[in-house]
Amino acid sequence: QVQLVESGGGLVQPGGSLRLSCAFSGNIFNMNVMGWYRQAPGKKREWVATVTSSDSRAYADSVKGRFTISRDSAKNMVYLQMNNLKPEDTAVYLCYAANDYRTYWGQGTQVTISS
Numbered sequence: 001q002v003q004l005v006e007s008g009g010g011l012v013q014p015g016g017s018l019r020l021s022c023a024f025s026g027n028i029f030n031m032n033v034m035g036w037y038r039q040a041p042g043k044k045r046e047w048v049a050t051v052t053s054s055d056s057r058a059y060a061d062s063v064k065g066r067f068t069i070s071r072d073s074a075k076n077m078v079y080l081q082m083n084n085l086k087p088e089d090t091a092v093y094l095c096y097a098a099n100d101y102r103t104y105w106g107q108g109t110q111v112t113i114s115s
Contacts, residue, residue: 002026002104004095009109012085016113020080022095022106031097034071034078038091038111048093049080063089085113 008020020036035050049069050058057069068081078095090113095106 002028002031002097004097004104004106006093006095006106006109009093009111011112011114013115014086014113016085017081017083018085018111020082020093020095020109020111022078022080024076024078024097028076028097030099032099034095034097035069036078036080036093036095038089038093039108040091043091045094046091051078082111085111087113089113 003025005023006020008018010018012018032053033050036048037045038048039045046060048060048063049067051069051071059067066082066084069078070081071078080093082089089111091111092108093111094108097104
């Protein structure tokens with residue numbers, strides 16, 4: 001069974017930074033894609049960023065230039081560095097991993113941007 005556990009969320013002021021972490025455990029082999037979604041209250045879940053097993057990266061337009069996704073395969077970790085945060089970035093951020101058969105999700109970590 002695959003488990004994903006996020007950490008690093010919190011409350012920061014606009015313009016601040018946070019680094020989210022996602023720890024993978026279990027049968028994590030053959031995961032083709034790992035990344036982050038977010039969900040704000042009353043809104044649909046929104047894709048944020050993806051890193052593939054070949055280290056190709058992609059970002060939503062709303063975060064491009066501000067967020068950076070990275071992975072450490074040796075530590076079974078995926079990170080999301082978030083800079084220049086805006087109030088509209090407020091959401092629960094969920095880590096995910098997918099292979100050819102299914103997608104696995106973490107429980108989420110709250111990120112709140114407010115002055």
